[in-house]
Amino acid sequence: MTLTPNFYHHRVCLNVLAGSKDNARAIWQAAEGHVLVGVLSKNYASVESAVDDMRQYAALIDNALSVGLGAGDPRQSAMVSEIAGEVQPQHVNQVFTGVATSRALLGQQQTVVNGLVSPTGTPGKVKISTGPLSAQAPDAIVPVETAIAMLKDMGGSSIKYFPMGGLKARDEFTAVAQACAGHDFWLEPTGGIDLDNYEAILQIALDAGVSKIIPHIYSSIIDQATGDTRPEDVKRLLAITKRLVG
Secondary structure (H helix, E strand, C coil): CCCHHHHHCCCCEEECCCHHHHHHHHHHCCCCCEEEEEEEEEHHHHHHHHHHHHHHHHHCCCCEEEECCCCCCCHHHHHHHHHHHHHHHCCCCCCCCCCCCHHHCCCCCCEEEEEEEEECCCEEEEEEECCCCHHCCCEEEEEEEHHHHHHHHHCCCCCECCCCCCCCCCCHHHHHHHHHHCCEEEEEEEEECCCCCHHHHHHHHHCCCCCCCCCCCCCCHHHCCCEEHHHHHHHHHHHHHHHCCC
């Protein structure tokens, strides 16, 4: 099983959702391996069924598997950690408070574990109360540098910045990108990214000097009739990425 992702050797890696195993394989091939393929824990009735199915996905794509929550749903946090411990994927999506549990159950440092923090309306400040209970409590807003330090304390690899609303939070996203660059932390912009704004969003992170960027592009490239991500759109995203990164 490959635990060290292909993108360790590259600056940018796409993160897109698979509608089926055939779709996962097609996406992976379209992205020439520069992709993490998301499968959502929310789609399974139990940890056991998720583990069995996700192992089949992983076998088709050299373990370029990203275990997802499902629209950042904090109620999926514990299930994601349990799945990750069994499947040993290359990538795990977590709410802020779930990072340490995922890292502990993984039992290794190679898998990328992100921690979800949200925009606040103020550049330089982020919301970290994204867990099952904390999301229901008054907002915990901290400097992004503090959030990064806390994620590092918990064994996190990156900030998942969600929901961005595309470029609606441009100034805030720029501040987050600059903090990630300054503190040698990875960044995963998520929410409202499409073929029209992807280049601008990626350019902001590149200009800030972020070392590894994992943009999540979801609903905008999914065929609503089939539920599959369109491989031709993945190819377009890869072409944009290659043009910007070289």
